[in-house]
Amino acid sequence: SQELEQSPQSLIVQEGKNLTINCTSSKTLYGLYWYKQKYGEGLIFLMMLQKGGEEKSHEKITAKLDEKKQQSSLHITASQPSHAGIYLCGADMEPGTASKLTFGTGTRLQVTL
């Protein structure tokens, strides 16, 4: 099993609908990073969460880290075609080794008109 599980693996939503992507670990997450990737391209940083219960928003995207620091969610409100891509969560799972991130397998999002 993966150290960092993402769900769902893929998602097709109609434009204007809301959606949520989850990232779960059995270990404490000392830092949780959300990235977006267009197919075959690099990762674009979206948001970083470090404190239990923390929530951040940017435009129509909101990311949360639960109080236990083992689960994060990414919520998109009123989705648009520009939101399509692969969303990856990356986590710092070893305190004191800030340079090493573990990544989930990604969630592929398609937004239909």
Added chain:
Amino acid sequence: ETGVTQTPRHLVMGMTNKKSLKCEQHLGHNAMYWYKQSAKKPLELMFVYSLEERVENNSVPSRFSPECPNSSHLFLHLHTLQPEDSALYLCASSLGTLQFFGPGTRLTVL
């Protein structure tokens, strides 16, 4: 544009070829990384350089050889690769925990 560039963007090579991937950052970061991304698998960390010293080598085959001549440049030298090495190779850099990624090199080994 993340401030991390990679060249070439696409590379096709035979199993007997020798080639190199290049990564460059001018963000003032002190750590650089090579990742391999294959279909339906999580990003695999290959190498980490911190202050130009290799601090992580995740059991990567010796046909991959990294080089970090200074804090702004990172290379991945490739020789006698196998078809299963075909993947997207991503470079990243960081100052602290947040990593910024390059656009990647799509490598195909014939």
